[in-house]
Amino acid sequence: MNRLAILAFALVYLSGATSGALAQAGPRWANEVLYFVLLDRFADGDGTNNARVERRNPGGYHGGDLKGLTAQLDELADLGISAIWINPVQKQMAQGMYAQAPGKLGVPDFIHWGFHGYWIDDFETIEPQFGTRDDLKNFVDAAHARGIKVLLDVVYNHSGYNSPYKSRTTPGGEPWMRLGEGNCEVDPVTCAVGGLPDFRTEVPEVRKYLLDANIGLAKYAGVDGFRLDTYKHVESDFWREHRQRTRGEITQDFFLLAEHWGGTASSLDEFFARDEVDAGFDFSFKGSCEGFVMNRGRAVAFGSYLGKRHKIRPGYVVAHYLSSHDEPMSLANVGKDKDKFRICVAVQMTSLGMPVIYYGEEVARGGSEWPLNRNDMPWGKRNILPGKGVARDEDLRDYYKRLIQLRKAHPALTQGDYQLLTGPQDPGLAYVRHEARSKDSVLVIANRGDTPLTVGHVLPATWAGNAMTDIENKETVALTDGRFELTVTPKSARIFLPATRKAF
Ligand SMILES: [Ca+2]
Ligand SMILES: [Ca+2]
Structure with missing residues (x-):
């Protein structure tokens, strides 16, 4: 490594640092907490653009807009999130x-509008x-003034149902769109x-038109990356060109998050091997965790899944x-x-990857399945x-706040490895996250049952010191030959740090 390269490395390393006690590194965006907003449902900051608003229609416009979201950025900065994903605009x-x-x-049939942004005309x-x-x-x-990055949702696969693109052709007479049904299982x-x-x-x-439109908008607005809608429905060759153009025309580190339905x-x-994108959604986290807390399957199975990630x-x-706009509220x-x-x-918040909070989930927004998952x-x-x-x-929002703070302050949570302590017959979930460079460790224990649970495990040798402290109630538990034993109240999780370490 020459001197310039060393300097560049040091700068990259420092730019990954947060206000927490320990420096963070790792892949770009690995330390972010992303907040997903459906603009129309968030905050109405401009009554002059409400021509179509019908708030009682679950599929209608409700009046939220970019100005409204901008006006509530302090609320989101206070929550601690570091990036916002907004629907297509x-x-x-x-x-x-x-x-x-x-x-x-119990919802009557309704007229469904493009309030969600995915039906572009x-x-x-x-x-x-x-x-x-x-x-x-x-x-x-x-958002940038508050240190918050912005991810813009973009669509390349389809237009709205009756868009003018349906009748558009190239000068040679080639249609821009396929109008047949096709079979998504086959192709x-x-x-x-x-x-x-x-x-x-x-x-x-067609390709040039769509790329020019989305890349032009990104450059104008200064967004930091795209969330790529319906990723599996566009050919790989397109995504290669897309990567080249976003890097060449926006910035080299322009971030790409793929919605590849069903991805793990x-x-x-x-897609990572071909470097088409930086990130993708893990579609199985939601159902796996819901299944665990609803007592479906053994705790060790959920713990193993977390390890596979x-x-x-x-x-x-x-x-x-x-939760997401395409799935029921968790x-x-x-x-x-x-x-x-x-x-x-x-x-x-203690797992590897980029946590995504679906707007309002942090304050226990109601709703269940579509269309009520978009209320x-x-x-x-x-x-x-x-x-x-x-x-x-x-209270739930405060819980999120503390966990986000914890995540930001502990490289073990964003970069660390994972050791499952739960054995095949153990009813409780227990795992340790550890990051070697910073010697940072976090222990997570969960009791999904309706009765108090005694949990005991030997901690890995990397655990610092002979005691551990609960981040919430500050209880310190001594280790005996590296082993702890404690009780977890019903339906709760406890998070511990080495007693020598501060939580935030
Ligand atoms: Ca409005
Ligand atoms: Ca397609």
Whole structure:
């Protein structure tokens, strides 16, 4: 390594450091906590763009916009998140679609609009309901001023159902879109996802148009990366060109997070091997943790799954969430039991990868399945529409805050290895995260049962000292020959640090 390279290495290393006690390193974005916002459902900061608002329609616009999100950035900075992912912002379908609501939810059928951003009618214009190009730029600047990165959701695979692109052709007469149904099981690239018109991204003119539009918008607004929608439905060759262009035209470290439906740390590897993206979603975290707290399967099985997530190609990241706009709210899935939900929050925030918080989840937003998994951000007594008057759980938010602080302060949680202590017949979950360079260790124990559980294990030799302290109630437990034994109250998780270490 020559002197310049050493200097560059040192700068990269320092830029990864946080305000916590110990420096953080590792792959880019490996230390981030990402917060996902559906703009329309978050905060209405501009009443002049509410032409289509119908707040009682679960599929209608509710009035949230870029200005509203910008105005609430202090709320998110206070929560401790370090990056925000916003839904696609381009102009949506001019009409709504008739939608049949799931009968069991008691919701009548409704007209479904593109309030979520995934039904684009015009890639060169911002959806007026969300705001303007300047609103987007102002939002990004305001986020950056608080040290928060911005990930913009972009779509390359499809347009809205009745977009003008359906009748567009190249000068040679080639259509821009495939309008047949196709079969996503047979060929995910050429099928119509959700019946949506499929861009013929293999046609150079189409490819250039979409890349120019999204990359141009990113450059203008200064976003730090893209979340790539419907990744598996666009060909690999496209993603190679996409990587080259984002690196060449935006920045070398422009971050790419792929939504490859069903992805796991191992199944995403082929995309990491080709370096098409930096990260992908781990779709199995949610269901695995919900299954664990709902007493499905043995604790060791969940613990082993968490270990498998570490078999990720060095330099790449998996993002793990509990709820999303495409899946039921996790709190509903665990029977609205907040104690069980908190166990999953503790595991999420102490696991390798990039935790993603779906807006409002941190204040126990209600809702269950679609379309109620996209309901309004709860604002309680604050005068913020559309979720004004919707109850918030501030205690849960404080719990998130403490865990995010803990995560930021401990490289063991973001970079460390993983040792499962749970044996085949143990009812409780217990694991240690350890990062060698900083000698940082964190122990996590969870009791999913309805009765108190005594848990005892020998800690790894890397554990510093002969005692450990609970980060919440500060109880110190002495080790005997490296072994601890303690009781965990029903349906709770406990997190311990070496007694010599400070939590934050
Ligand atoms: Ca508005
Ligand atoms: Ca496609």
